[in-house]
Amino acid sequence: MKIIKNKTNQLLGAHTSIQGGVVKSVELASKLGFTAMQIFTKNNNQWSGKIITDEEARAFREKLAESGIEFVLSHDSYLINLCAPDDSILAKSRGAFIDEIERCRQLGIRYLNFHPGSHGGRGMEEGIKLIAESINLAHRKTSGADVYSTLETTAGQGNSIGYRFEQMREIIDLVEDKERMKVCIDTAHIFAAGYELRVEKEFDKVFKEFDDIIGLDRLVAFHVNDSKKDLGTKVDRHDHIGKGFIGLEGFRNLMNHPKLTHIPKILETPKGKEQLEDLENLDVLRSLIN
Secondary structure, three states: OOOOOOOOOOOOEOOOOOOOOOHHHHHHHHHHHOOEEEEOOOOOOOOOOOOOHHHHHHHHHHHHHHHOOEEEEOOOOOOOOOOOOOOOHHHHHHHHHHHHHHHHHHHHHEEEEEEEEEOOOOOOHHHHHHHHHHHHHHHOOOOOOOEEEEEEOOOOOOOEOOOOOOHHHHHHHHHOOHEEEEEEEEEEHHHHHOOOOOOOHHHHHHHHHHHHHOOHHHEEEEOOEEEEEOOOOOOEEEEEEOOOOOOHHHHHHHHHHHOOOOOEEEOOOOOOOOOOHHHHHHHHHHOOOO
């Protein structure tokens, strides 16, 4: 295994497996030389997960403190839909989201990343209201938890919400505790949603727009993924860096934008068990830094 150490001050890493327990994820990320990582705190395709013991939480925190990992993002379960049109699914989603926040609190993870939701035909306005109601409920139930609710941009596939910056802003505007709201940008998602990243002037316009609508102060992470589908297709398919339609120039723009270099960047590209593909993708990203 060839590991090229990070010669930049940018925080870089990838979504990391928790096979064998959450503590194993820190060990693997450290072995791979990550300075940032994302994990699930449980099986991402189940409503409930194995209880995190105090011993396990303590071991995770200790391993993390000893490592070179400076930023950790948790991704919630794919089953959760905070604006589900079915009342029973909405109730389960809200309960599971609250549990995700509590799991982050236990582990000392400060950022919980989640897709806003899919309105299922109810319409964008109703969906946005329901998402905000769900977040408000979760925040009230987890008052005092040092965990930020981190909205992830979407590609706009199907009835998903969050593919325009304005939609994210509307959600935040309806949340009572705005201090707990942060944002994660997925490069493949916003590209598929119609935001041009390949041309430097257009890239700059995209992030000027983000700053004007949401504010760069809310941006805490990037999911760094190339896109298997072209600009504006609204199809969510991740590809390796430089192998998709965004291409190397889009990521060169990202890696060198002066207002974005301090934002942690985390891969969600295809990988095997040992995550060697992540090392290749990170090497490509580093090679693009001027």
